[in-house]
Amino acid sequence: MNDDKLTQDQAQEKEAEAAAAEQQEQQETAGQEQQEPAAEIDWQQEAERWKAQAEENQNRMLRALADMENLRRRTRKEQEDLAKYASLKIIAELLPVLDNFERALAADKDSMTVESLLEGVNMVYRQMVQIFEREGLTPIQAAGQPFDPNVHQAVMQAEDPAYESGVVVEELQKGYLFKDRVIRPAMVKVNA
Template sequence: MNDEKMTQDVSPDNAAEETTDKAEQTVDPASEQAEQIDWQQEAERWRAQAEENNNRLLRAMADMENMRRRLRKEQEDLAKYASQKVVEELLPVLDNFERALSADKEAMTVESLLTGVDMVYRQMVQVFEKEGLAPIPAKGQPFDPHVHQAVMQTEDPEYGSGVVVEELQKGYQFKDRVIRPAMVKVNA
């Protein structure tokens, strides 16, 4: 059996395989150098990609910081100039008051003064209404603690219990928010 194994090992096919294996085991120095150069090029390519990605990240972070700064500035400007539109709309009202004050006092009558004040008042009310300001209805309405502030109580047979009898100071609502409740007298 040993003889058979030996013959088998020395067969021409096995000898060719052994030669191929030995040829693969012996490394050609030129191909090893070429492989090393390939690895170096690959590493350099990855380094360049990493550097490019890092630069992109830094630019993106800088852009984000600039955007935050711009947004903060816009918010500050918005808060600072939020009233500008209303102020611009009230300027004609102010002009009319100044005209009334500079009018000839000798020629002015009480009636003309009242007419001028009424016109300025209506002009101001229009500006406020345009912006969303509305008076809160009070007299004859059921008392609502969300929009009315009861400062007095009375007994009036004309009104039912819990109904506003008199408005002592107007209340105002800006859009959907109460900015000043109406000061009222309520029926007991």
């Protein structure tokens, strides 16, 4: 009888364990069923959030591209204006020289002497030289200097014992530097 009781007890325990296991499995299955819709909602929300972020990024990119295009247009316009009006400052500075020439031409021809004409021309020349110097124009030193092909253009040769070989004997036309750039080399006669 003890054996029967043990077997009945064991059978009841096994049934209880099986029932508990089944109940636990049902709870887990129910929990998964409840979690799955929540997981779907999270993925949908996540997808919508990423879609909104993508749209925002695309809008930012389009605005940045539009800004770049506007900057390109504005820069091009500024460069065109700069090139168009680059000589404005020098022209404005040369206007007083033009005024002096007009005054000289309007002067009474009968009372004008050669000396007064020469004085007027000299005054206008000095005025122009001052303007050019302020802008950075300087004459190239030539006579008595060693020949430099970077700033001198040899057009004649001389044989003068007073000068060493390769020295500029005479300047035939002035050359000029604008700041650090040669805009016209000096035309010179060089000793052989």
